[in-house]
Amino acid sequence: MNQHVIVTLTLNPSLDRTIEVDRLVHGTVIRATSARLDPGGKGVNVSRALLANDVPTVAVVTAGGADGDQLVHLLEADGIPLGAVRVAGRTRSNITVVEPDGVVTKLNEPGEPLSREELDAVADRVLAEMGSASWVVTCGSVPPGVPTGIYARMCEFFTAAGVRVAVDTSGPALLAAVEARPFLIKPNREELAEAVGRPVDSVGDVVEAAEELRDRGAGTVLASLGADGAVLVEEEGVTIGEAPVAVPRSTVGAGDALLAGFLAAGARGAPALAEGLAWGAAAVGLPASRMPRPEDIRRDIVRIHTRPDLGRSLIA
Ligand SMILES: Nc1ncnc2c1ncn2[C@@H]1O[C@H](COP(=O)(O)OP(=O)(O)OP(=O)(O)O)[C@@H](O)[C@H]1O
Numbered sequence: 001m002n003q004h005v006i007v008t009l010t011l012n013p014s015l016d017r018t019i020e021v022d023r024l025v026h027g028t029v030i031r032a033t034s035a036r037l038d039p040g041g042k043g044v045n046v047s048r049a050l051l052a053n054d055v056p057t058v059a060v061v062t063a064g065g066a067d068g069d070q071l072v073h074l075l076e077a078d079g080i081p082l083g084a085v086r087v088a089g090r091t092r093s094n095i096t097v098v099e100p101d102g103v104v105t106k107l108n109e110p111g112e113p114l115s116r117e118e119l120d121a122v123a124d125r126v127l128a129e130m131g132s133a134s135w136v137v138t139c140g141s142v143p144p145g146v147p148t149g150i151y152a153r154m155c156e157f158f159t160a161a162g163v164r165v166a167v168d169t170s171g172p173a174l175l176a177a178v179e180a181r182p183f184l185i186k187p188n189r190e191e192l193a194e195a196v197g198r199p200v201d202s203v204g205d206v207v208e209a210a211e212e213l214r215d216r217g218a219g220t221v222l223a224s225l226g227a228d229g230a231v232l233v234e235e236e237g238v239t240i241g242e243a244p245v246a247v248p249r250s251t252v253g254a255g256d257a258l259l260a261g262f263l264a265a266g267a268r269g270a271p272a273l274a275e276g277l278a279w280g281a282a283a284v285g286l287p288a289s290r291m292p293r294p295e296d297i298r299r300d301i302v303r304i305h306t307r308p309d310l311g312r313s314l315i316a
């Protein structure tokens, strides 16, 4: 049995349209300088990053309507092993506008509701792929009308079936999932602040908030902090690191690349954090949500601090 397949689940995937402009001016017609279409959604990106680095993965996604067909087509063209569950609602399109300094404006559709039967079919599809899996990674927003406890239920279900579960979502879905004792969560700074109901303005605040979520049920917390890097809070202690990027091209999907690299490297301690940071930084240096390949990843730029400066401010 192959223990290394990482199954990702994206309930609300997307067609990601990325448009580059010279300047975004509200209320005007802007001529784009380039446009690009990628298969999108957080779990989809984790699978794309893993595959690009020869880590076995399967992406389970919902797909509906002609846009769902196109999503499946794009994923198949990229060679991503796929568990596509056909659903009645149309797959959404998300739009990213990128300015020359790398500033990103993102417009995400809500997606369409999923029926109870469709959710059951998704869970069955994950179970069918799980025989050879080391992880199930449940990612992204919950479509409208779907109970916010859906990731919590899936976490309990997949954990009971003997696999480690990672959750990357936000708001009430994240809070509920934490109670279901996932092995790993990957909140960004805003998601962490929302989950604990107070601002997270320093590295010390991140560690405190992460410890609170661990007390509530999360195993390991990998908190991503944009240009400030990431903080890993696990049973063994706290590790912090960053990987500076001189010229950011697009931060879309950087969190997904960080998570993919962290899982690919064993999801524990400084070596896994360093690998995640290297993948995240590489993603930031690439256009749109392109996921890094081995030749894009520079491990020499990563700095790891085992004795973190907890007073360091995260406010620019
Ligand atoms: N400007 C930047 N410079 C260097 N590294 C960055 C920058 N922005 C992001 N990163 C890297 O990418 C990781 C993820 O970024 P961030 O915290 O913004 O995740 P996120 O909000 O989950 O992103 P997304 O949802 O778009 O995938 C960071 O932990 C860091 O390693």
Ligand SMILES: O=P(O)(O)OC[C@@]1(O)O[C@H](CO)[C@@H](O)[C@@H]1O
Pocket (backbone or CB within 6 Å): 012, 014, 016, 039, 040, 041, 042, 045, 094, 106, 108, 139, 140, 141, 142, 252, 253, 254, 255, 256, 289
């Ligand atoms: O709306 P969600 O599910 O929170 O996020 C979806 C999304 O913004 O996340 C990915 C980047 O992380 C993109 O591919 C996709 O468009």
